[in-house]
Structures are given as structure tokens and as C-alpha cells.
Amino acid sequence: MERRQRHIIYRLNQWRMQKISNRNFMVLLAVVVGIVGGLAAAALKGLTHYIAAFLQDDLQWQYKYYLYLFFPLIGILLSVLYVRRFIRKGTFEHGMTPIIYAISRKSSRIQVHNIYSQIITSALTVGFGGSAGLEAPIAYSGSAIGANAGRFFGLNYREVTMLLACGAAAGIAGAFNSPVAGMIFAIEILLPEFSIPAFIPLLMAAATASVVSKLIYSEPLFHLVTDDWEFQALFFYLLLAVLIGLFSIYFAKISVWVKSAFAKIKNPYQKVWVSGLSLGLMIFLFPSLYGEGYISIQRILDGRTDALLANSIFADYQHVGILVTVYAVITVFAKSAASLITLSSGGNGGIFGPSLVMGGLLGFAFSYGINLTGLIELNVPNFVVAGMAAALSGIMHAPLTGIFLIAEITGGYALMVPLMLVTAISYLINRTILKYSIYTKALAEQGDLLTHEDKDRTVLSMMKLRYVLERNFTILRPDERPADRRYDIIHTKRNIFPVVDTTGKLLGIIYSERLFEILLGENLEKKDQDKTMRELAEKPVDIIQMDVNMEAVMQKMNREDIWILPVVDADGNYMGFVSKSAVFNKYRALLMRQATYLE
Structure with a gap:
């Protein structure tokens, strides 16, 4: 079939x-x-x-x-x-x-x-x-x-x-x-x-x-009514971008800590209990943490600034401006912890949505707090939208996505200039401290990230040692003498011979020049002709483990200025040789594949 x-x-x-x-x-x-x-x-x-x-x-x-x-x-x-x-x-x-x-x-x-x-x-x-x-x-x-x-x-x-x-x-x-x-x-x-x-x-x-x-499903995600942005608010947009850029660094750092903490819990159902009860308690204190959290952002965009506390145990204080601001800031940090706990414990979701919510709440807390001082009257919905774009840009290293996504889902095309500024600044701050985004950091550390900033390293990371391993070498046994393998030695196409015992262990290597000298009897005493392969074998300059990545292989070859090295498995068993010629051939093949990657 x-x-x-x-x-x-x-x-x-x-x-x-x-x-x-x-x-x-x-x-x-x-x-x-x-x-x-x-x-x-x-x-x-x-x-x-x-x-x-x-x-x-x-x-x-x-x-x-x-x-x-x-x-x-x-x-x-x-x-x-x-x-x-x-x-x-x-x-x-x-x-x-x-x-x-x-x-x-x-x-x-x-x-x-x-x-x-x-x-x-x-x-x-x-x-x-x-x-x-x-x-x-x-x-x-x-x-x-x-x-x-x-x-x-x-x-x-x-x-x-x-x-x-x-x-x-x-x-x-x-x-x-x-x-x-x-x-x-x-x-x-x-x-x-x-x-x-x-x-x-x-x-x-x-x-x-x-x-x-x-x-x-035609229901729009957000509604925003705005005509334009005011030039005198420009400084505050820039200040907001700096704050969210710094927060994006914090979020990336804490994500590593939360993931490692949950990784120590081996039983998946223990993770569920720990995370479930923790989330339940946080949602009880901060109801806007429930689900995606977009409803809270829309209420703020509608001008209902007191709605953030409306269904919480702090509802009696929803008209106290300073407490609303403090509550919004605390909610941001609670949202960061809640989203990471959800994702690290077996739940399925993404940080895309939480990034929008955290950025929107930061934009709200910032602008609403500034307005409370009486220094200037900022347009709170505009800053909520700008905060969403800045957070998306900094956390995900995706400034263009931040600009156009927020402009599309809110209809805030009139805010294009502030969106461009806050996304660029937030991205640059995060990128200056953290080279990789929250998506790519783990892959980069493992050498599994495809990046075109360092093409040589990227192409090498795409290689597997097993694909460039060469096995067509004549294997010599430790108790054999050169005369015993005269025919094989003379007719081989390789200039190096591995000496391997009956259990598969690599004992050493012998170069063809040494064996030819013995077989031809040039400038050698008779005792040299009677030596076994074990006695003639020499220790390799270095040995490659089978699980080593290709970048490390090339570093060893370049450091020792050598063209070929033997490869063994974790138990020291002979597997073959890796040569620069094979690596370069594979390298060229991968470059050709990348050349047509997205033509």
C-alpha cells in the first residue's frame, strides 16, 4: 500500500x-x-x-x-x-x-x-x-x-x-x-x-x-483611536524605549533561571503541581495574568485605567492613581514570571503574547505615572502601543515585526515615527548586552544556530563529523611486521596507516614514508625490519572524538597545522580519519546549498 x-x-x-x-x-x-x-x-x-x-x-x-x-x-x-x-x-x-x-x-x-x-x-x-x-x-x-x-x-x-x-x-x-x-x-x-x-x-x-x-473569526485583537502624536512627547517616548530595553534584558536573564529551575524537577507531574498552584495564586492576586492578558490592554486603550484593579482584591483602591501605577508595574514582573512558569512546566504557548502585554503595561505605568506628576499630559493609549512594540523588538530581536504588527493590530499607523524610534532603541540596548534573542540563545550556545554574520562558523556548525569521516584506510595489526603486509602497503592510495588491535582500539599511526624505508631497506639496520607495527607506531598529534563538533575539529587542525587526524569513539575504538580535504569538499557543497537557500 x-x-x-x-x-x-x-x-x-x-x-x-x-x-x-x-x-x-x-x-x-x-x-x-x-x-x-x-x-x-x-x-x-x-x-x-x-x-x-x-x-x-x-x-x-x-x-x-x-x-x-x-x-x-x-x-x-x-x-x-x-x-x-x-x-x-x-x-x-x-x-x-x-x-x-x-x-x-x-x-x-x-x-x-x-x-x-x-x-x-x-x-x-x-x-x-x-x-x-x-x-x-x-x-x-x-x-x-x-x-x-x-x-x-x-x-x-x-x-x-x-x-x-x-x-x-x-x-x-x-x-x-x-x-x-x-x-x-x-x-x-x-x-x-x-x-x-x-x-x-x-x-x-x-x-x-x-x-x-x-x-x-473576525473579532479584532485591539481597538485604538488616535489621530497623531505630539512632538513634545518625543523625549518621553525615548525614555520609555530605554526602560523597556533594560526590562527586555531582565526578562531574558530571568527566563534562563526559571527554565533551569524547572529542569531540575524530573517528574513532569511535580512540575504541573508547582506551576499550577503558583499560577493560580498569582492570578488570584493579579487577574490580568489569566490567559493572554489582551483584555486588560484593550480596557486601558479604551481609557478605563481603573479596570486593571477592578476584579482584584485591591479593587477598593482602583481610583488611587499612585497605587494603580505601582500595581501595573508589579503586574509586569508577575506576568514575566507567570509566562515563564507556564512554558517551563509543560504548558504550551509562547512569549510573543506576554511580550505585548508586558510592554503595554509598562507603557501604561510610565505614561500614567508621568501624568500624575502634572509636568505634562501624555496620551496614555499611544504609550501603551509604543510599549508593546518596544517590548516585542527587544525581547525577540525583531524591530520590524514590532513596528508593523502593532501598527496593523491597533490601526495606529499615525504613530509610525514613535514606533520606529522605540523599537530601534529597545533592540539596540538589548542587542548590545545580549548578542542573541531569547529564541536563539540556547541554539547559539550549542553551535546549532544558522547565522550569516559568521558564515564560516555557521557552515561548520551545519556539518556532522560522521558525514566527512573517511574509512578507506588500510588497518595494520600490532603484531604484524612490514614484510607481512608488503602488498597492501605498496598498493594503498593513502599515506597513513592506523594500527588497531583485535578489540578495535587505536594504538597509533604509521606514515607510509617510514614503512617504505623499511621495505626498501634504505639506511636501516636489519633489526628495524623485524620490528612489529606496535613498535613502529607513533602517537598521533591529536585524536578527535566522534561527538566533537566540526568547529572544534578545525580549531585542532589549525592549531597543530596538520591536515589529517584519527577519529575514535567514546571507548577509544578506531572509527576512521577526518581530513581538511573532506571538510573543504563538504564546506563547498553546503555553500552551494546556501547559495540557493532563498534565491
């Missing part, structure tokens, strides 16, 4: 290659990916908001509000149970980092189950109150749609990567109804290099997904 299916797919590909040019076929597939991605985005938003609405509005029970302490725990527990029950053969990951890793190290392969499993688990996590965003899961789902569509039609790495990016763009465009931001997001985060033709499939996928999502 499987053989028959492969044959049908092969015949289908043959037909389409004859009838449709590759460029037009990519555009057609981008539209299909956009349609499916838009449907996935609408399904995720609809399912999440249905769960949240049922728990908050439809569920009628006298003691319902006591359950708010346990809703996040239930959501994360259901997500963990789903993964452990239904994803046994594959692996389940969340966030943007695995997508970037798939492009860099896995030839853009993403497991099929991510198309639906990302939607299910994130809807459960966020719908039950997990303090995370839906954007990373829908981008992951869209990427899986695009990548597997490319694999189905037997496309090459460049084309599959393009469709993967189209899927991610479709997911973001569908989630926010923002096609331009979806396209720019794919370029900034997933595609390190691109050319003009790359815009066409991305535009088609993002636009199609936005239309489909809007037809099914």
Missing part, C-alpha cells in the same frame, strides 16, 4: 513538473498553506476563547471563583497528559526555538503531529488561564503545515524552508489578522537571508491566511 502511494505521488510530481513551472507551483502551494494556516489560526483562537468564555461566563456555580486557583493547573495537566498519551513515537516541543533548529540542523523537517498537537495543547494551556500567548503555537502549527507540504511533493531544502516560513507567516497573520507583520516576522525570525522573489510566496501565504481567519 505504501509503495503504491509513493508511486502515485511520484507520478503526480512528474505531471506537475511538466505542466507547472517551479516558481508558479511554489506560489500555488503558498496559497494552499495560507488557507490551511488561516483555518488553523481561526480554530486555535476560537477553541481557546470558547474554553475561557465557558469557564468565566457559562459555568455557573456558587463557588466557581475558588476554582480560579486551580484552572491553570488543570490546563497544564491536560496538556501534559495529552502529550504523554498521544505523542509517544515523536517528540513534542514548543516555542520558536525548535523551528529555528529545524531549519539549521534538521533540513527543515517538522513532525506532522505538530499541525494539530500545537493547537490542542496551547488551547488547553491558555484557555484554562496559563499565562502565555497563542502566537508561537500557531506559528509552529503553520510551519509544520508548510514543511510537510513541501516534503509531500518531494521539494528540495530551499523550497521546503520557504514553505515552512510561509506556514509560520500564515499562522501569525491569521492570529493577528496582520499579513504584513506575518511576512516580516517570517523574514526576521526564520529566514536569515532572503531575496526579492522570496516575498511573493510569503505575501500570498500571509494574505490568504489573514483573509481566511478574518472570515471565520
Whole structure:
């Protein structure tokens, strides 16, 4: 049956290659990916908001509000149970980092189950109150749609990567109804290099997904009414950008600490209890932490500055301006902790949404606090919008996405100049301290990040030692003498021989010049001709372990100024040799592959 299916797919590909040019076929597939991605985005938003609405509005029970302490725990527990029950053969990951890793190290392969499993688990996590965003899961789902569509039609790495990016763009465009931001997001985060033709499939996928999502789920994310920005507020926009840039550094630092803390908890259900109860308590104190948190931002944009405390235990103080400001600042730090706890404990979501909420709250606290001093009257909604863009830019290292996403989802195109300034400053501050974004830091530390700032290092990181390992060497045994292997030594094409015992251990190496001198009897005493290979073998200048990355291999070769080195496994067993010639050949092949990466 499987053989028959492969044959049908092969015949289908043959037909389409004859009838449709590759460029037009990519555009057609981008539209299909956009349609499916838009449907996935609408399904995720609809399912999440249905769960949240049922728990908050439809569920009628006298003691319902006591359950708010346990809703996040239930959501994360259901997500963990789903993964452990239904994803046994594959692996389940969340966030943007695995997508970037798939492009860099896995030839853009993403497991099929991510198309639906990302939607299910994130809807459960966020719908039950997990303090995370839906954007990373829908981008992951869209990427899986695009990548597997490319694999189905037997496309090459460049084309599959393009469709993967189209899927991610479709997911973001569908989630926010923002096609331009979806396209720019794919370029900034997933595609390190691109050319003009790359815009066409991305535009088609993002636009199609936005239309489909809007037809099914037309509710806009935010409403903003603003005419323009005032020049005298420029200094305060710049000051806000600096503050949020510094906060983005804090967020990146604390994310590492939270992840490492939860990594020490080995039992997944212990993580669920710890995170669920912690989230429940935080949501009890700060109700705006429930789910994505966009409702609180919209209320502030509507001018309801007291709404932040309205449903909390501090509701009696909602008209005390200084307390509102302090509460907003505390909520920002609580949101950072809540989102990281949600994502580190088994819940599925992203930092995209929390970044918007934290930035918006910082913009609100800053402008509202300045207004309380009486020095100047700032437009609070404008600063909320600017804060959202600045936070997205600093945390994700995506300034263009921050500009166009916020302009699209709020309609705040009149604020384009402040948006450009705050995103640039926030990005530069974060980038000055932290070279990599929260998405790419772990990959960079592992040497798995595809970056074009250091092309040599990037290409070397894409290599695997096993792919350049050479094994066609004549192996000599320790008890043999040169005369015993005369024929093999003379007729070999290699100038180096490994001496390996019967258990596979590498004992040393012998160069052909030494053996030829012995076999030809030139300037040697007879005792040298009687020596065994064990006695003739010499210790290599260095030995390469099989699990070492190629960057370390080249560093050793350059340091010792040597062209070839033996390779052994963890037990010291001989595996072969690695040479600069093989590395350079592979290097050229990868450069050619990158040259066509996104032409």
C-alpha cells in the first residue's frame, strides 16, 4: 500500500513538473498553506476563547471563583497528559526555538503531529488561564503545515524552508489578522537571508491566511483611536524605549533561571503541581495574568485605567492613581514570571503574547505615572502601543515585526515615527548586552544556530563529523611486521596507516614514508625490519572524538597545522580519519546549498 502511494505521488510530481513551472507551483502551494494556516489560526483562537468564555461566563456555580486557583493547573495537566498519551513515537516541543533548529540542523523537517498537537495543547494551556500567548503555537502549527507540504511533493531544502516560513507567516497573520507583520516576522525570525522573489510566496501565504481567519473569526485583537502624536512627547517616548530595553534584558536573564529551575524537577507531574498552584495564586492576586492578558490592554486603550484593579482584591483602591501605577508595574514582573512558569512546566504557548502585554503595561505605568506628576499630559493609549512594540523588538530581536504588527493590530499607523524610534532603541540596548534573542540563545550556545554574520562558523556548525569521516584506510595489526603486509602497503592510495588491535582500539599511526624505508631497506639496520607495527607506531598529534563538533575539529587542525587526524569513539575504538580535504569538499557543497537557500 505504501509503495503504491509513493508511486502515485511520484507520478503526480512528474505531471506537475511538466505542466507547472517551479516558481508558479511554489506560489500555488503558498496559497494552499495560507488557507490551511488561516483555518488553523481561526480554530486555535476560537477553541481557546470558547474554553475561557465557558469557564468565566457559562459555568455557573456558587463557588466557581475558588476554582480560579486551580484552572491553570488543570490546563497544564491536560496538556501534559495529552502529550504523554498521544505523542509517544515523536517528540513534542514548543516555542520558536525548535523551528529555528529545524531549519539549521534538521533540513527543515517538522513532525506532522505538530499541525494539530500545537493547537490542542496551547488551547488547553491558555484557555484554562496559563499565562502565555497563542502566537508561537500557531506559528509552529503553520510551519509544520508548510514543511510537510513541501516534503509531500518531494521539494528540495530551499523550497521546503520557504514553505515552512510561509506556514509560520500564515499562522501569525491569521492570529493577528496582520499579513504584513506575518511576512516580516517570517523574514526576521526564520529566514536569515532572503531575496526579492522570496516575498511573493510569503505575501500570498500571509494574505490568504489573514483573509481566511478574518472570515471565520473576525473579532479584532485591539481597538485604538488616535489621530497623531505630539512632538513634545518625543523625549518621553525615548525614555520609555530605554526602560523597556533594560526590562527586555531582565526578562531574558530571568527566563534562563526559571527554565533551569524547572529542569531540575524530573517528574513532569511535580512540575504541573508547582506551576499550577503558583499560577493560580498569582492570578488570584493579579487577574490580568489569566490567559493572554489582551483584555486588560484593550480596557486601558479604551481609557478605563481603573479596570486593571477592578476584579482584584485591591479593587477598593482602583481610583488611587499612585497605587494603580505601582500595581501595573508589579503586574509586569508577575506576568514575566507567570509566562515563564507556564512554558517551563509543560504548558504550551509562547512569549510573543506576554511580550505585548508586558510592554503595554509598562507603557501604561510610565505614561500614567508621568501624568500624575502634572509636568505634562501624555496620551496614555499611544504609550501603551509604543510599549508593546518596544517590548516585542527587544525581547525577540525583531524591530520590524514590532513596528508593523502593532501598527496593523491597533490601526495606529499615525504613530509610525514613535514606533520606529522605540523599537530601534529597545533592540539596540538589548542587542548590545545580549548578542542573541531569547529564541536563539540556547541554539547559539550549542553551535546549532544558522547565522550569516559568521558564515564560516555557521557552515561548520551545519556539518556532522560522521558525514566527512573517511574509512578507506588500510588497518595494520600490532603484531604484524612490514614484510607481512608488503602488498597492501605498496598498493594503498593513502599515506597513513592506523594500527588497531583485535578489540578495535587505536594504538597509533604509521606514515607510509617510514614503512617504505623499511621495505626498501634504505639506511636501516636489519633489526628495524623485524620490528612489529606496535613498535613502529607513533602517537598521533591529536585524536578527535566522534561527538566533537566540526568547529572544534578545525580549531585542532589549525592549531597543530596538520591536515589529517584519527577519529575514535567514546571507548577509544578506531572509527576512521577526518581530513581538511573532506571538510573543504563538504564546506563547498553546503555553500552551494546556501547559495540557493532563498534565491
